[in-house]
Amino acid sequence: MERPLLSARAEAFPAGLRVLVVDDDPTWLKILEKMLRKCSYEVTTCSLATDALSMLRERKDKFDIVISDVNMPDMDGFKLLEHVGLEMDLPVIMMSIDGETSRVMKGVQHGACDYLLKPVRMKELKNIWQHVYRKKMHELKEIQTHYNNEDINILRYGSEDLDDRNLTDGITNISSARKRKDVDYKEFGDQEFGDSSRLKKARVVWSVDLHQKFVNAVNQIGLDKVGPKKILDLMNVPGLTRENVASHLQYRLYLSRLQKQSEDSTSGGNMPSDLVNNDNVANFELTSSTNMQQCSEHTKFVGTSENLVQGIIDDAHIGDIKKIVPVQVIESEKGLISDIPSSQNVNSVPQLSALFSFKGMTPGVEEKAREPTTPKHQTLHDGAPRMQFMHYPGQGNCTMLDDYSYLSSSDQDHQVSFSLSSSSPVISATVSNEKDMKDLSEMKPVPTDQRNAHFAVIPPVACMTGSVSLQIKHGMVHSQDAGAICKLDGSPNTKGFSTEQIDNQECLPLTCEFSPKSEAELDSLPADLHLCSIQKFGCFEDVGFGGAENFQDIISTPDTQVQNDWYISSELSSDYLYETVDYPLIDECLFA
């Protein structure tokens, strides 16, 4: 449809709704056509399901909604329903003279957004526009969420060219994208939210300058009192949001922690390998961009895992992917995982994977879910530092879906693994690109000389290109400097996993919290971790885009707490890393 007509139609909504009616009964077809016309809809009739399908396939955006009879000679109405849902993702209303519950249920199961009983009344047809509207709203919301993720994504590090201009651009776009959510529905006809190119620009870029400001601010505040808000205020960068700062902060902290771990000593304050990180980030950025591009090719919604998946995976799964759950801060009084009620959970979901994708090498950031909860998560358990392990879906995140494939990515092959020293460190974080992910599938947790050799190993999930998966090989962490990282890999086939649970989740935030505990307790940690991660997944559907609170409920592991000294910021002086009494607090705040 031509642009002008589009807008006109959109503005007249619901009038002008383009309806395709499919019914083998000529009498009904005529009646329905008349009724729909009276509702000011644009009606196209079809007496054969096969004709209807080819019509729909021919011009995907020619119709807004499909109404179909259940009983048709050439094709079962439910089959048509499935096809339309999968291929065109249009709302479909079923009709039948048979109002048996089982039939209605079947309709709903196959994805019908409504089931009308014949004889259909005009008043029922008058309201069918709500299904179209609802769908659009849902899609808008997803874009919105995507934007929020994008907003906090740290995509380009160390790139000299990037300056605040880009930052502002990104933020401006973010704002406009946000506004879009509130835009009157009538604008949907303009296919604005289908315009991925605009959406892509919404990114916060942490240039060297910006980062320097960040570091200065942190130093100024004092490591013991550092917090996103304070940093933001001090940085005084127009357009920068607290979310941006928060995620960046976590990112840096994580990096330093990695550094610290790998050096197996202290200090070293400096970023493990700024170069490496930068490279990774840069590479990741590339990848992300690639992802974005790929996504846009496939989907309307750029960047959302859902869309990535959509573009890559067989459409059959699209319906399953509802949204990406960004990393969320999981507030928990207890340590991570653990307390998973029954170990059966573990068994029942062998393929869980905590996708810890990190932009570049470290936890990607973002999540506005995380950010707002930051202050909240100051709770310390037993006064012990809590390590929160964040999972950032980031771009092209791994999804819990069955067949997702790796998005092609650049050739980066950064893999960082470090193992926590300590006497029985079992935790090693492996960050790798998707190529490595494949390897990781076979990879088993590094057996170390811990006491506890059980690892909760979940086969890795293939992550979308560019996503860095943080594999936490779970093990025992009991020493001061042992950070607990859960290795949660999901196998590419999460079919085994009760997808009903994670129906709507792709990348689920995973926060593991550990606090020191006795060795005995630690023994159970692995299983707990394992369980916890699974548990988390099981609850993901409850976790919305900011459902940190949900996790709090989920995670209740007072027993498994491992002291962690994760929060090491390389930029920050190493002194504060371990010695300060307030360390735990910092942990909280940093990883909140």
Added chain:
Amino acid sequence: MELGSLQRRYIDFTSALFREGFLDNQYTQLQQLQDESNPEFVLEVVTLFFEDSEKLLDELSRTLDQQVVDYKKVDAHVHQLKGSSASIGAQRVKNVCMAFRNCCEERNQEGCLRCLQQVRQEYFLVKSKLETLFRLEKQILAAGGSVPVLW
């Protein structure tokens, strides 16, 4: 016949149809849908119904006449007829169809044949009633009057 009495006759006749269950509210819906842009709407729809139904009835006869009756097929046809009759509000036809489907489920050939006969009866009955109705309407219009609205 003069207009007044034509119109009176029309009203009586229509009321009786509804009262006796030949037609139900769906027919009224159709009448309400008719407007200036489509003044023959009801007639067109009912004509379609007649054509479709007669085809179905023939099919039914044929299917039930087989040595080995394919009840699934019979049921499918009856279902269709049921849907069709519901479209114009031919209530009695629809009711017989429901009974007919039960016979199909039971694979009761005799029952089915009986139902078939019944449904044919009801169908032709409502058909003639409707034809009378249309004739009356035509006469009223020809006499320069307007067809009374009964809702």
